[in-house]
Amino acid sequence: MNALLGRSAIAMLLVGGSSLMAQSSTGALSGVVRDEKGSPIAGAQVTLTSPSLFQPKTIITDANGEYRDPLLPVGDYVVHVDKAGFQGATSGRVRVGLGSALRQDLSLKPAQEQSLTVVIVDNAATVDKTDTKDSVNVSAQTLQDLPSTDRNFGGAADLAPGVVNTGGISSIRGGTSLTTLYNINGANVKDDYQGGLTGNYLIDDNVEDVQVILSPLNARYGRTVSGQINVVTKTGGNDFEGSMRAVFDRNSWGANNGATGPLQRELSDNLNRNYQVTLRGPVWKDHIWFSLGTILTPSSTATYALNTFGAASVYNDPFETGNANIDNRAKTGAPAGYSFTTFQSGQTYVQSVDSKYFEGKLTWGITPNHTVSLAYSRSHDSISGRDPYGDSGGPIITAASLGTQTDEQTATTLNYTGTLTSSMFLEAKYSKVTNHAVFPTGDPDHPELVLMRIHDINSNAAYAFGTGISPKPDKRDNQNATVNLKLFRDWAGQMEFDFGGEYYEADRGTSLQTGPNNRLFRAGGAFVDAAGDYVFPTINWSGPGVLHQSGSGLTGLAPVMQQFYGADGTTKNKTTSLYANDSWTVNDHWNFMFGVRFDTMKVLDTDGTERASATDFSPRFQARYDLNGDSKHLFTFTAARLGQDFTTGFTDAFIKKSNSTEVRSGWSTNTNAPGSGADYGVQFVTYAQLTDPSNYGTHFNILSSSATQVASNLNAPYMDEFTLGYRRSYDNGGSFGITYVNRTWKHDWAFEQEWQPDYVATATAAGLTRNILATHVFNSDKLTRDYNGLEIQWQQPLNHIWSWGGNFGYSRLVGNNQGGDSGGGFRDNSPEGYYSFRNFLTSQGFTDNDIAPTGPLVNNESQRARVYTTAKLPLGKGFIAYSLLYRYDSGGVWSTTSTAPMSLPPMSGVVAPISFTEYYNGRGQYTFNDTYRFDFKVSYAVPIGISRVQLFGDLQVNNIFNKAIQATYDTTTLPAWQIYGLPPQYFTQGTFGTSGANDSSRGNSFTGGRSVQFSIGLKF
Incomplete structure (x- = not known):
């Protein structure tokens, strides 16, 4: 039975x-x-x-x-x-x-x-x-049985067709990874600024179900031109139940692969563990239930190293201005008792991490027809000994600049569901999500941020004093309210109406790298004495290109001050929506859906002014034919226009903030000009002198995002989608489906710069008037992005023990525009490709194939397969399940590009860019290697003879056959020679396509070797 x-x-x-x-x-x-x-x-x-x-x-x-x-x-x-x-x-x-x-x-x-x-x-x-959308549901038990990547968002997305995972963020049916929505108990936990998920909002053992929406057809869905992933947690019940589970993994339990040697594994062979505790039950039987959970993670430590300047040759010859007299004076002219310092470069430090997590839910059945629930979660991480720019490779080179970083996320949802009559149903929800981070500000004894550069190394390579980050928290919050009224009416068949509205507000509180006094300094090197006092060699700023000083001021011996004019604040992006949707069942065979959604969007700047506003209209249609009238054979055609909203990641390009306007000024107080006088223009100054703004009198550049010109009719992009599908359901519970998907993104956001007078703006700061090159922001249909995909999915129980299933997708994502998708988080808002000095470059003989070719884009994965088989054997009231999952992913695409010279004519005193990105042989014409692996899992729940208590857990072995595949490789190419205006001739570096241990710096990486994780616990 x-x-x-x-x-x-x-x-x-x-x-x-x-x-x-x-x-x-x-x-x-x-x-x-x-x-x-x-x-x-x-x-x-x-x-x-x-x-x-x-x-x-x-x-x-x-x-x-x-x-x-x-x-x-x-x-x-x-x-x-x-x-x-x-x-x-x-x-x-x-x-x-x-x-x-x-x-x-x-x-x-x-x-x-x-x-x-x-x-x-x-x-x-x-x-x-x-059904008024295309989605996949994955239960908590399925995620427990299968060797999934995790038992929440990522695990469900990996098992769904049409989903590509890049850098831990899911792209659905060709959409950018930044537009995928994530919801828990109705709360939107997507990081609206960065995209994806930042932080923890759930416990795996409290997950009830996960839904991956591939095509959000119903007009109730908005604010995405990709898809969304929803999670609901457990609610409790009339009986007490709970669990205690310990989860363990360790590097040495697995195997090496082509890029990991035994020594590396020994250095990082920590036992990683956490303990998940859940408890559910009645507060008042038949009326109020509760669900609680926590993750107990022991405090952990890890050893990292401060950044290094580079090779030893850099230390021995740190100054390279091109003038031997200046270089020699800078190297040998320091006061007696002072020696050149690399600070604490390369020194190891210990970092400790303390993590806390709690979640709870109350559900109240007011009557059998009216229910209210309240869900809450809080995650808090404290990281001491933290380089906020990245440990083990971050730019900080002094231990005193390390500090404590705190990250806290909360999610709160209040939900009501009610049956008003037998044909009228109401649902309402309010949610609020907070996501705050406070970063270390640096050495309290040297509060001003000083960035060191030596031997022409980019200045960002070494932060000697401070981090430059504001002590204000970085905030990424949102609040959301929805209401939906569902009506059923027997009119010419049966009508299922949905009427409702939604309000969504994303708040972004900026906390930027502008220093405690809205400035930072860049110096060319330092010397230190036994007492720990510093002096710095200086020369006067002479102009871009002189003595290896770049036009940006980021290289050279002359100190540079970056003075910022602005203030951090909070921007608010608001979307108000109304929708109507009708699912009309004409008879046993035909169903039609008609829907329409109206969105009104506003962007409020940090000072409360309105920077952009727009309205959007998105119609949706579905026709479904039920062959036999029993939902066993369903043929479906859909056509829909899906709209996006103004994300804070996009509007960050033009809102006011502490770095909205920046003036770069060069050192100007030395007596002699560089190369002249007995000291050759080199003077050594103290830290106090170096950080005195009055010593920087040569203003040479100004940057201002506040001069960004935003089109008055700026709107959000939209996507047109057409699908054609067939689904077969079997009496034994099995199913088979095949779907063709076509998506075209339109009206995308364009960031444009041109070398012509109407793109020149005047910015004023601290009495400095200077012409700058402004960026224009508008919508464009010349930026293209198209997706075509064929998806096949199936699931079949073979008998009462064995089942198998999976999916296969063949797709093509092409265009001339990445849609802001950088492939790893944070939206790319820089002018590039089609709208970056297009008029000038085309006048010089360059074509779209050189500057903005059409071809495969980031997240193009032409073939993808997931196939699994599971055997589940009953053990009394428990079970033991064995599962094998095959994963296949075709290789990602890459392009050959070079930084080509660009000689713009002088114009209005504006600092001219000197290069552009040139494509060779089009976009995405090369692919990395395909990858595949088999993962195995055993999960179990065994009664132990004490009431309802069961011993439960799992053992998961990823890449069980330890098949190491080189997924990416070095693609470095250099132009052998180039005549301006003509295509470059290429040769490859000696490392092209090579691999080996510790090779990741050259772009080579392998799939992970065999790894093992297991968990064990008790539940009742």
Whole structure:
């Protein structure tokens, strides 16, 4: 009986469904009750029972024999039907997933023919044809059984077709990774500034269900031109239950691969562990339930090294101005007792990490038809001995500049669901998410940030004093409110209406690298005495290109001050939406969906002024044909326009902040000009003198994002999508589906610079008037991004123990624009490619193929497959499951480019760029190696004979056959010679395509070797 009852549940582990509303935490179940001849039975009593319900729910079938409940808590259900004159019937176990819309039909026989209740085992629940989006549901048990990357967002996304993972961020059906939404219990936890997830908002053992929305068709969905991933956590119940699990992994349990040697593994062979504790149960039986959880992570330490300047030859000959007299004087002219210093470059330091996490949920069943829930989570990390720019390779070179970084995230959601009448349902939600980080500010004895540069090394290589980061917290918060009214009406068939609205506000509180006094300094080297006092060699600033001084002021011996004019504050991006959606079931075979959404968007700057506003209109349509009227054969066509909002990552390019305007000034107080006089113009100064702004009198450059010209009609980009699909559901719970997807992104944001007078602006700061080159921001249809994909997915139970399933995708993502996607977080807002000095470059004979070619883009993965098989054996009331998962990913694309010279004519005294990025042989014409691996997992839950207590856990072995594949390789190329205006001739570096241990600095990397993780615990 248990095996048969489980068939419906197995089928629903990896299937599509529709959601009640955006970021909903419920699912829907409906069906038709018929007699033996197939005629609908009106007035039948349908009872839904589930551990997720406070009390069983009773629904009376209508004149069409239909029953429905669109606001069911996620969980396992049993459907029972009674009707006078008929024998009662009971379904098998039906898994109602997050946002799913399932159909469970039942058939009744006359009472005189049977004397016992019939258990229906050959009529598994199917995805209903009223489904108004394409999605995949993955239950917590499935994530536990399969060797997934994790048991929440990432694990579910990895098991869904059409999803590409780049740098830990998911790209869905060709969308940029920055536009994918992430929700927990209805709270939007996506980092609106950076994209993806930053921080922890859940406990794996408290996850109930995960939903990956591939195409958010219903008009309830907005603010994304990619897709979204939703998680709902467990709610508790009338019985107490909980778990205690310890999770362990260690490098030495695994194996080496081509890039990792034994020594490296020994140096990092820490036992990583955490302990997950959950507890759920009643506060007041049948009325109020609670769910609690925490992650106990022991404080850990790690050893890192401060940054190094480079090779020893740099230390021996630190100054390279091109003038031997100046270099010699700088090297040997320091006062007696002072010697050249590399500070504490390369010195090791110990970092400690303390992490705390808590989550809780209260659910109150006010009446059987009205429920309120409150969910809250808080994560707090404290990292001492922290280089905020990156440990082990970050720029800091003094231990005193290290400090403590704190990161805290909270998510709060208040949700209401109500059944107003048998055909009217209401859902409302408010959520607030905070994400704050406070960074170390640096050495308290040397508060001004001084960046060291020697031997022409870029100044950012070494931070001698301070970090330059504001002590104000970096804030990335949001709040969201939604309301949805669902109505069912029998008009020319059945109408399912959704009417609602949404308010979303993303707040970005800036905390930037502008120093405690809105300035920072760049020096060419330092000397120190036994007392720890410093002196710095200086020469007067002579201009860009002179004595190896760059036009930006980032290289050379002459000190440079960067003075910033502005203040950190909070910007608010607001979106208000109204929508209407109708899912019209004409008859047993045809269903049509029509939807429309209106969005109004505003960008409020840090001073409260409005920088941009826009409205958007997005229609959606779906036609679905049910071949036999039983949802077993569904043919679907969709056409939709999906809109985005103004993300804070985008508007960061033109809001006011502490570095909105920057003046760069050169050292000017030495008596002699560089190269002249007995000292050759070199003087040694103290730290106090070096950081005195009055010593910088030569203003040579000004930068200002406040001069960015934002188009008055600036709007958010949108995406047009067309899909054509077929889905087959089987009586045993299996399914097969194939979908073709076409997406075209339009009206993308363009950042443009041109070398012509109407792009020149005047910026004024501290009495300095200077012409600068402004950036224009507008929407453009000349920036292209197109996606075509074919997705196949299947799932089949082979018998009561074995099942198998998976998906395969073939796709192509091409264009001339990355859409701001950098492939690893943070939106790229710089002018590049098509709109970077296009007019000038084309006048010099360059074509689009040279500066903005069309070709495969970041996140183009032409082929991707996931195939798994699972054997699950019952052990009394427990189980043991064995699972093998095959992962295949085609190689990423790369382009050959060079930094080509660009000789712009003088204009208005503006500092002219001197180079541009030139493509050779188009965009994305080369690919890295394909990768594949097999992962294995054993999971178990074994009764130990004490009440309901079970021993549970898992053992996961990734890359079980230890197949190490070189995923990327060195692609460095250099122009052998180049005549301006003509294509470069290329040769490759000697390291091109090579590999070896410690080779990652040249772009070579291998897939990870075999790794092992296991967990063990008790649950009841």
